[in-house]
Amino acid sequence: MILYACALGLCLTAALVALLPARAVTVAAEVITALAGVVAAVAGARATLGHGWSAWLPDLLPLGGLRLALDPLGGLFTAITGAVTVCAAIHGIGSGAARATRAVIPLFVAALLLVPAADSVSTFLFGWELMAMTSLLLVAAEHRDRPSVGKAALWYAVMTHLGLVTIMCGLCYLAAGATGDGFDQLRAAELSPAARDVIFLATLAGFAAKAGIVPLHVWLPRAYPAAPGHVSPLMSGAMVNMGVYGVVRVGLDLLRGGPVWWWWIVLALGALSALYGVLHAAMATDLKRLLGYSSTENMGLVLIGVGAAGFFAADGAGPLAALALTAALLHVVNHAAFKTLLFQAAGSVQRATGTRDLDALGGLRTRMPYTTALFAVGALCASALPPGNGFVSEWLLLQSLIHALPASGVAGAVTMPLAVGAIALTAGLAVATFVKAFGVGFLARPRSPAAERAAESPRTAICGTALAAAACLLLALDPALVLPALTAAVTRVIPVGRPVTGEVTLRLSAITGSISPVLIALALAGAVAAVLSLVRAVATRRVRRPARLWDCGAGPVSARMEYTATSFAEPLQRVFVDALQPESAIDVTVVKESAYLVQRVRFRARVPDRVERLLYEPVLAAAVRLGSQARRLADGSVHRYLSYGFYALTGVLIVLAVIS
């Protein structure tokens, strides 16, 4: 409790300090924010280990007052937020951000700490709105420098506030059926099934929008590239988690689970997001856009786990549900770790080269060796391959889904194999995505003068990124470290025994299965060493002669001969052409004298977001049409406006007369 209050206080201090004019003090703001992150992480960890607390501050907010409580579930998300904040704040030292941006970041962190600790509807909505507003300010921070930022901020503002509206409707409806707006009272509320359905669906829509779940993901690939370098790790590592937190808190805790079809929807949304997100990540050429779509993918995987957990819980298979939820929460932790790392590395790259376009990057290995190595760690973890941390959580998730067959009925027998297929396809495409991001972005030769001039980021930025990388490696080798916290959070909503036990080897208690990440890593390292020594032994028996790189005799190898991100993704684009529907246009300009002499050929290709095209553009176009038609009502005539008022009043009076 004291620690948590300290963290909030430190955030406010940092915000105030950042506003002070002196230059040394602005570095202090980041240091204080990092300190707040440490304290918050400890506070969250303590809450997960059984030191929960609750507090009611009736005078801080009008009406309900500020009602806070940190239980293991909220503690887990607080700890994640704290850890991400530490990395992001250290990375942000000396980033040269505007003073206002520096002041808003600690407030954003405070809002992120407030949401999982909220214990009443009003506090939750207050924290949620504060989170939305501060993040919106941060997204829009660089709107003067880049024109695309303003548009991204508009998208984000609309999406996040529509989400807020649905959450508010859902939670207020829930509070109306209960004796008060405290979460304890909501848990005890007796509601009709139809009301519960409405509440769940409304809140799910809002939380899905925050988590970047398809089809509400459209803000995400826009907002991340728009946000300043050290803000996107906070948004991707900490903020999107709040969507998952909301679904778990409302669906599994406040509403105490629900019918199977709720969770079927969650699972389907998760699978759709995972596939759609990774497909677009595989096509993306903007590094941060790629990472944004990858967030959609990973949140989709998490929702598959949450959906499966609710599904099993509704089916009465408690241990399996606990396992699925553990996998989902572990993936939240893992995703926060590697996405923080990747976004920080991407921020460093953008700062060093001024571009995020993978087709213009390359050759950073020699110019930014530390950032390259750190990004490699993140890419390995994000592609869910064995020595990375993403592998462990996806393995747990797959185990819980595969072993569902005997437990669940026909619906499970149909759903679970499909979910397993979706996860498998997602994992495969994620590998291609991150091979592309790392190989094209960092290896080979620089493709532009900007990439050629890149210089390594300042030491603090490397430190912040390295911290996230260390967390990734720790989680990869010893996930048992966070197991007690996860178990506590899971048993908070699904009260069965420990779903996963063990120190070095993780053992699943509900089903027969075990995994030992350390031994896998050791075996892999041994295999790599054996292959390398074998190759060396065989190769040194022959005479070696240095020779030029074979360039078909055509001349020096240039960066134009390299794979680009677009060309690397082209085969995948062909395979998934029906799902992606890429667009290309060829403009041929001929010289004036003859139609047969070509002056210039311009080729443009893009992979549009089809959800945006099919779902959002018609709605936006209709809104614009409606607006321009409504403009006719206001033609500037005062008489007309006066008559509007008169007729409206008369109409209301007539309606009232008829009703009463």
Next chain:
Amino acid sequence: MAEPPMERAKSQGMLELAGSVQIRHVDAGSCNGCEVEIASVFGPVYDAERYGARLVASPRHADALLVTGPVTRNMEMALRRTYEAVPEPRMVIALGDCARDCGVFAGAYGVVGAVGDVVPVDVEVTGCPPPPEAIIEALRGMTGR
């Protein structure tokens, strides 16, 4: 039926190629007469592959270069680099009169010289263009089959 194996011409400093020669063809400025003959050598009628000679797509895979035409200025560097790219031990076949001594193109402004002026030549095949039989004979001399 294949004819009895030919005597392998070891006197020219031939390499032990164990009956198999992988060949990369380089057109250094040929009129393409030689190429027509090479095509028929590796076609179904003469079928040089049954004697162990095979055309490959990269000098990295090759034991020998099969060079046609006089070496033109534009191809000089490419020929040198291709020769550099062939793993050792390597051989060079100068195919046709142009490759041997520039033929009718000797002294032309775009010609650097014969193949032997640019890279060391191990085997020469005469003719303008050399008939497939002559090419087969030269190849069999290398493969020993």
